[in-house]
Each structure stands twice: as structure tokens, then as C-alpha cells.
Amino acid sequence: MSRPRIAVAGAGSIGCFVGGLLHAGGHDVRLLARARLCEALARHALRVTDYGAVDITQRDVAATDDPATALEGADVVLVCVKSGDTQTMAQLIRDHAPQAQVISLQNGVGNADILRRALPSADVRAAMVPFNVVSRGRGHFHRGTSGDIMVEAGPLPDLDCQGLRWVQTDRIEAVQWGKLVLNLGNAVNALSDLPLLTQLQDRRWRRVMAAQMAEALRILRVAGITPAKSAAAPPWLIPHILRLPTPLFRRIAAQMLTIDATARSSMWEDLTHRRPTEIDALQGVILDLAQRHGRQAPLTARMRGLIKDAEAAGAGPPGLDPSDIDARF
Structure with missing residues (x-):
């Protein structure tokens, strides 16, 4: 089975770190990011590091500020925008990737419900990211704490890769x-x-x-x-x-x-x-x-x-x- 095409919707610190590791693991990843960040990645490449052994630099990660370019054809959309932007992002997904599986990697407890209401036919999953990532500028994103991503149980592509493990749970809200x-x-x-x-x-x-x-x-x-x-x-x-x-x-x-x-x-x-x-x-x-x-x-x-x-x-x-x-x- 071919690997899914992954769109990172709202690629900031968490999105760039997760997207960078997935790309390094062989996935087809597109980052939907602000123009300023796209320019930084084009100039300096994307570098992801952590407290341990991860130190990966990639110059071929696709990053764009155009929602259509990033989202169309995506099999999986990882939503990484701030909570206040969830509704807007849901509308963009509905317009450009309505059949994609949607995974919310956001803080808070209500974002997956907002996405489900806007995308009633989509497979929307809530997830919890336990680790901290901070931008160090020039396209460099550093994870400073440990932990595995926990995601709502159900069919899921294999997204495990170096530095990133996904653990399913049937108690995601708790x-x-x-x-x-x-x-x-x-x-x-x-x-x-x-x-x-x-x-x-x-x-x-x-x-x-x-x-x-x-x-x-x-x-x-x-x-x-x-x-x-x-x-x-x-x-x-x-x-x-x-x-x-x-x-x-x-x-x-x-x-x-x-x-x-x-x-x-x-x-x-x-x-x-x-x-x-x-x-x-x-x-x-x-x-x-x-x-x-x-x-x-x-x-x-x-x-x-x-x-x-x-x-x-x-x-x-x-x-x-x-x-x-x-x-x-």
C-alpha cells in the first residue's frame, strides 16, 4: 500500500517539527504555512532537532501559503492551527480536501468537534501532542520535551518514524x-x-x-x-x-x-x-x-x-x- 499524502494545515512549530519528521521518514508532506515561514524554509531549509539524537535538515520539503496547493489531493490533513483559527481551517479543508482523514494536533478540548461539525463526512480524529517545540529561527524547530502523540482510536495510516510515535487511545477526551x-x-x-x-x-x-x-x-x-x-x-x-x-x-x-x-x-x-x-x-x-x-x-x-x-x-x-x-x- 502506498503511503498517504499528508498536508500539515497551519505549519508552525509543532506542524513543522511533525511534518519534518514525517517527510524524513519517507512520507509525501506539504506544509501550509505563512508566507514568511515559507520564505525562511526556502532560504535556510527545514531543520528539526530534539533533546536526544534527532538532527535532520531537509531542503526539499514542500511549503506553501496557498491552501489549494497544500490541501488538494491530501489523504491526511494534520490540523496545527491555533484554536481560534479552527473554523477557518475547517472551511479550507472542506473546499480543498473534503475526503481526507483529519487529525487535530491542537491544544484545548473542543477543536475536533468544530472540525466534525464543519466536515460531517470526514473521518476526524482528536489527538494530543505532549511535547514542546520552539522555533529557533532560520527554519529550525527544536523539541525540548519527551512524549508520544496520542490519537483517537480507529483506522490510521502508519505514521511512526524516527523521533515520532503515535499511540491510539479510546479515552482521547479525558x-x-x-x-x-x-x-x-x-x-x-x-x-x-x-x-x-x-x-x-x-x-x-x-x-x-x-x-x-x-x-x-x-x-x-x-x-x-x-x-x-x-x-x-x-x-x-x-x-x-x-x-x-x-x-x-x-x-x-x-x-x-x-x-x-x-x-x-x-x-x-x-x-x-x-x-x-x-x-x-x-x-x-x-x-x-x-x-x-x-x-x-x-x-x-x-x-x-x-x-x-x-x-x-x-x-x-x-x-x-x-x-x-x-x-x-
């Missing part, structure tokens, strides 16, 4: 909720303007992360939502691990996650490049649930407000101290 709880830390990292590894060495920052996660888990419990494990530990345990003294935390964390010294959150990258963040698809979802069930989530609201302030200021990550977020820290 897994996505688990990832959303972890992704609340994206805002903390963006506000600190620190590498994630440096931030995790500071118990004050870990207490901020733990308090925010614990607050969100309380809201999910009231809403009747049970998040599944999307990392090495179940969601309810992670706040306790984060609060441990640093020497003990380091020993436990080393067994749970591989992370290099350069890893940053996607929200940090968005603020750095003066782009809108996904705060409403993360903290905003928790706040909506809290309001719906008559509960308060003050720390979550504080995080959302600080990110919105940073977006409005347009000056990049603000470099806050934990005490700037809450006097308790």
Missing part, C-alpha cells in the same frame, strides 16, 4: 483534559520569561503551577470531568509532586520527563513574536466551567488577566516574579 490541566503551566512559563527547566528548579514557581492546577482540578471535579493521565503521573498527583522540596522533586521529575535546558512554552513563543495566545482555550475554558457551575477560580482568572495584559502591551514576555502573580508565592 487525555485532552489531562493535557489541558498541564498546559495551564504555559501561561506561567510565558509570564516568567524563563526556560522551563530553570523555572522548574525554583520551588516558588512550582508552587504557582501546583496551585493553578489544583484549582482547575477542583473545577473539573465539580463539572463531573475526570482527566486522564497525559504524562508519566496522573493529573491529581502532579500538584503534590510540584510542591516537593527541590532535591526530591528533581529525582522524581527525572524519571517522569525528559526536558532540555532550552525548552519554553508555546505561549512564551507567542508573546515573544507578538502573536495572540491560546489563553482563552486553556485558562478561559476553566473559567467558563467555573462560571457555569457557580464556582470561583481566582488564580486562573489572574493568569488570564496577566497574559491578556502582556498581549495588549506587545512588549513580549513580562519577566514576572512569583510574587507578582500572588503574594502567597
